[in-house]
Amino acid sequence: MRTVIECVPNVSEGRDRERVEEIAEAVRRAPGVRLLGVSSDASHNRSVFTFLGDAAAVRAGVEALFEAAVPRIDLTRHEGEHPRMGAVDVVPFIPIRGASVEDCVSLSRDVGAAIAARHGIPVYLYEDSATSEARRNLAEIRKGEFEGFAEKMKDPKWAPDFGPAAPHPTAGVVAVGARPPLIAYNVNLGTKDLKVADSIAKSIRHISGGFRFVKAMGVELADRGQVQVSINMTNFKKTPLHRVFECVRSEAARYGVQIVGSEIVGLTPAEALFLAAEHYLRLEGFSSDQVLEMRLLEE
């Protein structure tokens, strides 16, 4: 597979296992799609589907997902802790290999237009696909949630990028967009003092003066008697893991605290790890084409 795009749609059903499995089966059957996993959260009443493929395959996967989800999910009866605005709430396309963010932006536009035409669902392009800065942030788009959208859309500022000027009666609206891979990365500290983790989180996160592509907060790990800097790395190519790790190390040392370990939660592109190896081993002229397994993916 020369081109690998990841798609991680969030669907507003996390309690009815049978329905979730029917949607998963529809995705699995889409040609060229590799469904890696489905993660359901009952309190959120929401499921996250993770699948891979080239552009045509992930498009087919998303279309199959909508075909299965729209008739099965009625947002007028949906409740859960997680904010939501659509039966299929958000569809991110993520370039992994042989595709750029721009390729994924173009894909998100094509898929958004097709979904709007097929199902009459208003589509908002978000993140790198956004048509205005106000639509870049998913939380801004979702404000008001399903119940508030009929009212929200009366404001011309919130006219959708594709589809009708009112939400679908049961399926609401959907955000579709391209974004870089996100890595959930945590650094565990040898202290119980949450203030240390909070202070380090503050020093590394973008919003308070840290790295451009880092979101972070301090978290208590009561069972381990430790605290954690819990991090979302939103662009590991521009803000790599090792740079954040070393910054946490340096800030922690200021409190006499050591890094106990770090962890990658869930999936990561290989390149994030190659970049760390390159940095620490001071590799010269390294290319991922030198990695046997990457060569196997070329065709």
Place this chain on the structure above:
Amino acid sequence: MRTVIECVPNVSEGRDRERVEEIAEAVRRAPGVRLLGVSSDASHNRSVFTFLGDAAAVRAGVEALFEAAVPRIDLTRHEGEHPRMGAVDVVPFIPIRGASVEDCVSLSRDVGAAIAARHGIPVYLYEDSATSEARRNLAEIRKGEFEGFAEKMKDPKWAPDFGPAAPHPTAGVVAVGARPPLIAYNVNLGTKDLKVADSIAKSIRHISGGFRFVKAMGVELADRGQVQVSINMTNFKKTPLHRVFECVRSEAARYGVQIVGSEIVGLTPAEALFLAAEHYLRLEGFSSDQVLEMRLLEE
């Protein structure tokens, strides 16, 4: 591809491009084989073929290679700087993914027996496939080279593992075996003093008291005004890159010398780099199943 085995046969023809290409084409046509590259050396008069596949595919690739090479290469007319004993000189099987060294030992026996039966070529099992310690080392087997083998094989100690008790008249004998992946890894030092590189090489290599799976020597890089510790990592799982890198760093510091950089020459399994990232980032509970691209290879 769930199972990935690498095969890197060395063939005694490195000057006649057409012949080398005919052999390469035969390998390419073998079902399931991915030929990554062919590297020919005219002064050695020798070519190295690198291909991947599951057990059945690499077996088919080796059989195709012999079919093409045996009628095309006549060792009675072969000259070159590299020692050689066969038209196909050596066939190593290397486990990359989903296969163990033991799987490759078993494969090497099957392939060795088949080649002996089909072509009447004596086969010696070497490295991890060796049937005695004396046959583990390829250089020991090859001693005497093609011209000396008729005499050498009169000694019952050198009876082949498969095939006739005398060399094939034009194709000689072949060594077939399993070994772990080998990584060619160099560390470049910020000094012109070859003695420093030699001394560090001595401190890290197995033969003189260093790491079990390291071969190393000092090399001058005249064009860079630097010296290099040139390393063969013969088992990166048991002696990982980062451990050797850190040992070189520490030894170099003793001379007031810094590491300028390091380089991986040619191919490496992804795991060698993942291990370095795991070490330096102190990753807890990491598995290569978390790497998107590795998941793609699963099927």
